[in-house]
Amino acid sequence: MNDEYFMKQALKEAKRAFDEDEIPVGAVVVVNEKIIARGYNMVEKLNDPTAHAEMIALTSAFNALGAKYLTDATLYITLEPCLMCAGAIYWSKLTRIVYGAEDEKNGYKKKAGNNWPFHPKAELVSGIMKEECTQLMKDFFKNKR
Numbered sequence: 001m002n003d004e005y006f007m008k009q010a011l012k013e014a015k016r017a018f019d020e021d022e023i024p025v026g027a028v029v030v031v032n033e034k035i036i037a038r039g040y041n042m043v044e045k046l047n048d049p050t051a052h053a054e055m056i057a058l059t060s061a062f063n064a065l066g067a068k069y070l071t072d073a074t075l076y077i078t079l080e081p082c083l084m085c086a087g088a089i090y091w092s093k094l095t096r097i098v099y100g101a102e103d104e105k106n107g108y109k110k111k112a113g114n115n116w117p118f119h120p121k122a123e124l125v126s127g128i129m130k131e132e133c134t135q136l137m138k139d140f141f142k143n144k145r
Contacts, residue, residue, distance in 0.1 A: 029061040037061035080107035086117035100133030
């Protein structure tokens with residue numbers, strides 16, 4: 001199993017969001033090459049602006065492990081995390097963050113600039129299945145206009 005395999009799993013979550021008329025972002029948390037948590041955007045469903053895919057997946061992972069830190073986990077997200085999610089990722093002490101598409105409008109890079117918003121020991125990988133992740137977002141917003 002590799003980054004592409006787990007990003008495909010995150011994309012399945014994003015498609016669930018798409019089907020429920022949510023902005024299509026999906027996430028999975030992986031420990032020892034096993035998915036321990038999944039999440040997709042539920043902002044509209046829960047009427048909660050903090051119900052991002054990452055937040056849902058992280059909460060599920062904390063509960064699955066019975067721990068407040070995810071030091072041996074990787075988070076796969078279809079879209080670059082926003083600053084709020086970057087903060088949650090920081091506090092969870094994830095060792096690895098992998099995302100697909102850039103979020104030029106609301107991604108952490110636009111808000112944090114050159115400041116590293118993740119834990120100092122965290123590794124960041126971007127662009128995994130970027131085209132597929134980007135296309136899903138484009139399809140969603142094309143249907144909205």
